[in-house]
Structure formats: structure tokens, C-alpha cells
Amino acid sequence: MRPKIDVSEIETGVVGLGMMGTSIAVALCIAGHPVKAVAPIAHELENARKSIARQLQHADASGLLQQPISFYMNRIRLSEDYFVFQNCRLVLECVIEDKAAKARVYRKIAAATGTDTVISSNTSAIPVSDLQEMVPEPGRFLGIHWAEPAYMTRFMEITKGIRTEDRYADWVYQLAHQWGKEPTFLQKDIRGFVTNRLMYAVYREIFHLVAKGETTIADADKAFRYDAGSWMTYMGIFERMEQQGLSDFSKIFQRIFPKLDNSTEVPQLMQEMVKTKVKGVQQARGLYTYTREEAAAWEKSFAEFNKEIYQLADQYQKIKNE
Amino acid sequence: MRPKIDVSEIETGVVGLGMMGTSIAVALCIAGHPVKAVAPIAHELENARKSIARQLQHADASGLLQQPISFYMNRIRLSEDYFVFQNCRLVLECVIEDKAAKARVYRKIAAATGTDTVISSNTSAIPVSDLQEMVPEPGRFLGIHWAEPAYMTRFMEITKGIRTEDRYADWVYQLAHQWGKEPTFLQKDIRGFVTNRLMYAVYREIFHLVAKGETTIADADKAFRYDAGSWMTYMGIFERMEQQGLSDFSKIFQRIFPKLDNSTEVPQLMQEMVKTKVKGVQQARGLYTYTREEAAAWEKSFAEFNKEIYQLADQYQKIKNE
Structure with missing residues (x-):
């Protein structure tokens, strides 16, 4: 048995109050933590308050709350000032995927907190070991990768950087179970992490098929949703292969792997979307x-x-x- | 409005009574067709009967049946003799992914039926245009790609080969709606088809990540299931990107596409599984x-x-x- 931690005494912080940051704040609050939430962009604050209220209503309607919504609202303190983090033992960064922006945030978190406050990033694009170098006392830095909505998904990847100390990672892993997660530990600090890497393999292939006129956007969506979407909530990729019978796959791999797209470039269609x-x-x-x-x-x-x-x-x- | 076809008068046939073939027979029967089911391997027949009975029970428990189970059992005729197909207007081949085996099946179907009986394959590995060449009157041949369980999934890909005539494909497309499907038409006759191509891109990457020690089989399964599995029933890949916000993706593509695996070989782990x-x-x-x-x-x-x-x-x- 894993011993329970009393999370009601553990203050947590979130920086960056977009869709993901507010969702994480709600998740931590529902799990029992007092939450301090900082918007590095001033105009984010008002939207953040609305977004948090809306998500708490959603959680309430879904039967996740033990207390009235106001109880949770009162336990999330919104601020523009990093000083609210002074007693936090864990601060989660959820700002844009930009190293310079993240570096500024880490400096401010570190200035406001103790040297053993765990600092983490929700990045899905930048290696944890790179970000770690921008943090004073890098041993307490790690990646905590959430899925949306954070208060209602079991997914969580915990990633150590080269210099992350086990005691911090183990503590977060243990906490994650109390947040209702099924956390996985990443062995290595790879870009994109496991599930994103798998999804990017899908994105690469689907843009390729659409570009070649093999399918349309709407048809590809319809087909994948009704096919993969009919089992993926129940089992993983390897479990699926077992269920289908492993022996056929080998022959099909041999035929199809050489046909898959190997592009390294951003697809044309995506470039056009960005331009417009x-x-x-x-x-x-x-x-x-x-x-x-x-x-x-x-x-x-x-x-x-x-x-x-x-x-x-x-x-x-x-x-x-x- | 699409005019309804009276399917109760349209006999359909299935060859190959493994997991997929029996499931398709049940789907056609529930949709209202009389069904003739042929096992090219004699010992398959007894298992097929049990499997069909079990699937009809499942369909019944799920509220899909208008009539008692026995009604449907009586409308599926099992045989080893292709002659039962004599009045069928559509015969679906679901045997192993082997061209020679399929060629033998097509010859026997063609010998037992009229020249305008539509013959189709559930193949997910061999191009429809190739299979078509092994069928007398190739204009009536096409791919009909099902998901399991066939009586309880909306997915269906209809694939024309180079020589498939529109009138047959259109007729199947129309029928598919009456089977409760959300069919998609494939523009071209590609190997693996859309959803399989996407899944093979995932398989390639996941074996690569496990082989490199970046993750374990169990962790990869857990992570993907709780991440992708939390939205995939609701939306397709492009819809997901829209929901997440398109603008971030382009930067991430640029960074991650060059890191994705481009193997053309069957993964070592898979080769070992096949050996044992x-x-x-x-x-x-x-x-x-x-x-x-x-x-x-x-x-x-x-x-x-x-x-x-x-x-x-x-x-x-x-x-x-x-």
C-alpha cells in the first residue's frame, strides 16, 4: 500500500492561466490542495476566473465535488504577483512553448520560493533537460504532462531531466495517484513524450494522405473516429494488437512500413493555415x-x-x- | 433523402468464418439480409456456429434486435458448399491475407453466382486493384472494410479498384447506410487504407520507442489509452487539432517530424514474437x-x-x- 499524503497542507502553484493552466488549477484544488494561480499576462486574470468557475461547474455536474463550488473557488487564489507562491511546495508552469518566456517564469518562481520547491513544466515540445538548465537548483525540476480537462482525465506523464533528483520525482509520482491519475514514468527525456510522439506519427501520415488526394479531411476524421475511437478508451496499442491476434501484424508491417510517409517538413496545408x-x-x-x-x-x-x-x-x- | 432498399430480399454471402467473418454475417443478418456463410476450412464451421450465437446474444443484450435470437439464427445458413451463394447479390470475402487463398475463393464464388453478383474483400493489406484481377467480371469487385464488432461499429471504408464500376460501388454505399454505417469512399486504392495507414504509423513509432528504452509496453499502453482514448470517440484527428488550436502545431511539427522513426523493417520485438x-x-x-x-x-x-x-x-x- 502506498501511504496517503495529506494534500490539504501542501500548497501548489500554477503559472500561465490559459485553457490548460486553469484546468490544472481546478484539478489540484479538487484533489485537496490550496492553489495559487499566477497569470503572467495581466488580461488573462479575468478570463481565468471565468474559466475556473465554468470548469468547477462542469466538475460539479459530473459528481466530482464533495463541497460546494464556492469552497473550491475560495481555495484558488488568483494573482499577478509571484509572491503568492512563497509557501508552495510545487509550482507548475503552463505558459507558451517558448524557451525565453519559460526562463523568465522560472526565475520569478525561484525568486519567490524555497530552494526545494519542486518546479515543473507541462511542455510537450521542449526537452526537460534543456528547461532544467534555466532553473536554479535544477535537481527539483521535472516535466509533469497533463491531458485535458486536467480534473477529468487519468493520463499523466512524469519526465525526469538528466539532473532531476529521484526524491522529487518519486514524491510527484506519489502525489499524482492522489490526484486520481494513472501516471507513467518516462525513462528518458525525449521530445514530445510518448503519446505526443505517437500522435505526431499520425499527424504526419494523415496530412500526407490528404495532400496526395487519398482521402479528404472530413472522411479521414470520420473513419478514424469510428474505427480507433471504438476501442481506444478500453485498451492501449499493444493490447489492441494482442486482441486482434499478433501473427498477422508482422506481414502487414513488412508491406506497409515502406509506404508510410517520412517527411521532416511542416505539411503544405498546415503552412497555409498558419499564413492565413x-x-x-x-x-x-x-x-x-x-x-x-x-x-x-x-x-x-x-x-x-x-x-x-x-x-x-x-x-x-x-x-x-x- | 436516400431511398430505402428492401434488404430482406437481398441475399448476402460471407466466406471465411473467423472472428471478422462471423461478425459480418451477424451484422448483415441484423440489418435484415438473409445470409449464407461458407467456411473454406471445414473445422471452422462448428466454431462459427458458436461464435455467431454468442454475438447474437451480445447484440440482443445491447438492444439491437427486433426479433428473438432464433429468428436471426435461422436466417444465417452455414455451409461448406459455395453453391449456397447461388442467389446472392453480394458476397464478402474475409479469409486470410494471402493472394493465392483469396484467388481460390473468388473462383469458387464466381462459379456459384451470376456475373453481376458483387464480390468484395475485407482486406486491409492487399490493393483492391490487384485482387480485382483475380475475379471474373472485375467491374463488380470492390473493397468493403469493416471494424469489429461489425454489428456494433459505424466505421466502413468502401474502396474502388481501378476497374470497379460506379454502379456497384454506389449500390454498396447506399446499402451501407442501411447497415447503420457511416461509410467513407476511398478516392484511391491504397494499401492499408486510411485508418490502417494511420495506425501503422503509430505501430512503427511505438515499437521504436520501446526498442530504444524510451518507454515500456505497459506504460505506452496506459498513456495512450488515457490520453487519446479520452477524446477519440468524440472527434477525428483534424477536429482534435482545431479544438487544441491549430497555430501551435506547426512549430511542434517542425521540431518533432525529423525525430520520428522512418523504419521500413519489421521491428525486432515483433520478429521475436512471430518466432515464438x-x-x-x-x-x-x-x-x-x-x-x-x-x-x-x-x-x-x-x-x-x-x-x-x-x-x-x-x-x-x-x-x-x-
Whole structure:
């Protein structure tokens, strides 16, 4: 048995209050931590408050809260001042994927906290060992990689950099179980981490197939969603291969691996999207066309879906562990 | 509005009664077709009968049946003799991925049926245009690619070969809607088809990461399942990118694409699995260790899961289409 840590005494901090940062703040708060949340960009604060309130309502509607919403609202302190981190034992950085911006944030966190406060990044693009070099006392720095919505997903990758000390990583691993996660430890500090690497392999191939006219965006989405989406909540990739029967795969690998795309360049279609400053569903402009109302309805129904898929995954996790 | 076809008068046939073939026979039968099912391997017949009965029970428990199970059992005729196909307008081949074996099957189907009977393959490895050359009257041949369990998934890819005539493909596309599918038409006859190509890109990368010691089989499975598995039932790959915000992806592509594996060889680990004749969960021997009882419990709980995820996908499909 893993001993329980009393998290109500452990203050935690979050820097960067976009979609991911606010979601992490909510997750830590629901798990029992007092939370200090800092917006390095001043105008983020008001949006952050709304976003946190909305997510707490979502969590409440999903049966995740033991206390009224106001109880949690009161335990998340929003600020522009890093000084609120002074008693934090763990601070999570969730700002943009830019080394210079992150370096500034780490300097400010370090200045406000003790030398054994664990500092972590949610980066999915920059090696933890690189970021670590920008942190005073780099032994207490590591990657903690969350999935959205942070309060309602079990995924968590914990990544040590070259200089990360085990005592800090082990402590976070233990905490993660109390956050309701199924954490995995990354053996090495690779770029993109495991699940992102796998998804980037998919992105590379799908852009290739669309560019070659082998499929359309809408058809590829429909097909993958109804195919992979019908089992992926239940099992991983290797488990899937076992379920399908391993012996056929070898022959198919031999035939298909040489046909897969090996591009190292950003796909043309993506370059065009960036040029025209298309952002996606949050701005109701993207690869698909929709009105702002449709985009809002889509986000709302996905929030509902999150709840259902979380409960479904939970239920089958219990069955599999019996 | 698409006019409804009266499928109760359209006899359909299935050759190859393994996991996929029996599941397809059940799907066609539930959709209303009379079904003739031929096992080219004699000992498959007894297993096929049991497998069909079990799947009909599953469909019944999931609320998919309008009639008692016996009604459907009586509308699936099992045989070793291709002559049962004589009145079939569509015959689906689901035998092993071997050109010579498939050629023998096509000759026998063609000998038993009329020249305008549509013949199709569920292959996910051999180009439809190649298979087509082994079929008399190749214009009526096409690929119909199912997902498992065939009676409880919406996925279907319809693939034309170079010589496939539109009238046959259009007819199958129309029928597919009556089977409860969300069919996609493949523009071209590529190996592996869209969803498989995407999955093979994942397989290539995941074997690479495990081989390099970047992750373990169990951790990779856990991470991917809890990450991708938390949204994939709801949306496709491009939809996901939109939801995440397109602008970040371009930078990450630039950094990560050059790091992805480009192997053309069967991974070492897979070669070893093949050598030791490990088959997977059906024989309770594979990458994971489990007892036969655990393997059976796993299959049973996945059947339950299929039902739930099908209903969940259905519910959100309706919301998205509103």
C-alpha cells in the first residue's frame, strides 16, 4: 500500500492561466490542495476566473465535488504577483512553448520560493533537460504532462531531466495517484513524450494522405473516429494488437512500413493555415467551417462527453483490475 | 433523402468464418439480409456456429434486435458448399491475407453466382486493384472494410479498384447506410487504407520507442489509452487539432517530424514474437501475461464496453448533427 499524503497542507502553484493552466488549477484544488494561480499576462486574470468557475461547474455536474463550488473557488487564489507562491511546495508552469518566456517564469518562481520547491513544466515540445538548465537548483525540476480537462482525465506523464533528483520525482509520482491519475514514468527525456510522439506519427501520415488526394479531411476524421475511437478508451496499442491476434501484424508491417510517409517538413496545408492565421474552433475559423454558435455548442457537448468517457474509462479500469 | 432498399430480399454471402467473418454475417443478418456463410476450412464451421450465437446474444443484450435470437439464427445458413451463394447479390470475402487463398475463393464464388453478383474483400493489406484481377467480371469487385464488432461499429471504408464500376460501388454505399454505417469512399486504392495507414504509423513509432528504452509496453499502453482514448470517440484527428488550436502545431511539427522513426523493417520485438509463435489474447499468450480465465474475462468485458461506447458515440453523433 502506498501511504496517503495529506494534500490539504501542501500548497501548489500554477503559472500561465490559459485553457490548460486553469484546468490544472481546478484539478489540484479538487484533489485537496490550496492553489495559487499566477497569470503572467495581466488580461488573462479575468478570463481565468471565468474559466475556473465554468470548469468547477462542469466538475460539479459530473459528481466530482464533495463541497460546494464556492469552497473550491475560495481555495484558488488568483494573482499577478509571484509572491503568492512563497509557501508552495510545487509550482507548475503552463505558459507558451517558448524557451525565453519559460526562463523568465522560472526565475520569478525561484525568486519567490524555497530552494526545494519542486518546479515543473507541462511542455510537450521542449526537452526537460534543456528547461532544467534555466532553473536554479535544477535537481527539483521535472516535466509533469497533463491531458485535458486536467480534473477529468487519468493520463499523466512524469519526465525526469538528466539532473532531476529521484526524491522529487518519486514524491510527484506519489502525489499524482492522489490526484486520481494513472501516471507513467518516462525513462528518458525525449521530445514530445510518448503519446505526443505517437500522435505526431499520425499527424504526419494523415496530412500526407490528404495532400496526395487519398482521402479528404472530413472522411479521414470520420473513419478514424469510428474505427480507433471504438476501442481506444478500453485498451492501449499493444493490447489492441494482442486482441486482434499478433501473427498477422508482422506481414502487414513488412508491406506497409515502406509506404508510410517520412517527411521532416511542416505539411503544405498546415503552412497555409498558419499564413492565413486560422486558429481553430476557439475562433470558429479552421479547417472546418462553422458559426460561432456551432463552435460554442461543440465545446459544450464535448464537455458533456468528457464526463461520460471519464466515467466509462473508470468503470472498465475497475473491471480490468479486479 | 436516400431511398430505402428492401434488404430482406437481398441475399448476402460471407466466406471465411473467423472472428471478422462471423461478425459480418451477424451484422448483415441484423440489418435484415438473409445470409449464407461458407467456411473454406471445414473445422471452422462448428466454431462459427458458436461464435455467431454468442454475438447474437451480445447484440440482443445491447438492444439491437427486433426479433428473438432464433429468428436471426435461422436466417444465417452455414455451409461448406459455395453453391449456397447461388442467389446472392453480394458476397464478402474475409479469409486470410494471402493472394493465392483469396484467388481460390473468388473462383469458387464466381462459379456459384451470376456475373453481376458483387464480390468484395475485407482486406486491409492487399490493393483492391490487384485482387480485382483475380475475379471474373472485375467491374463488380470492390473493397468493403469493416471494424469489429461489425454489428456494433459505424466505421466502413468502401474502396474502388481501378476497374470497379460506379454502379456497384454506389449500390454498396447506399446499402451501407442501411447497415447503420457511416461509410467513407476511398478516392484511391491504397494499401492499408486510411485508418490502417494511420495506425501503422503509430505501430512503427511505438515499437521504436520501446526498442530504444524510451518507454515500456505497459506504460505506452496506459498513456495512450488515457490520453487519446479520452477524446477519440468524440472527434477525428483534424477536429482534435482545431479544438487544441491549430497555430501551435506547426512549430511542434517542425521540431518533432525529423525525430520520428522512418523504419521500413519489421521491428525486432515483433520478429521475436512471430518466432515464438505467440498469438495474443485469444491464446492467452502474448506481450502481456495472463491466465486463460483472465483472457476470457477480458474479452467478455470488452464486449460490454463495445456496447457502451457504441451508444455513447451514437448519442454524440446525434448531438453534433443537430
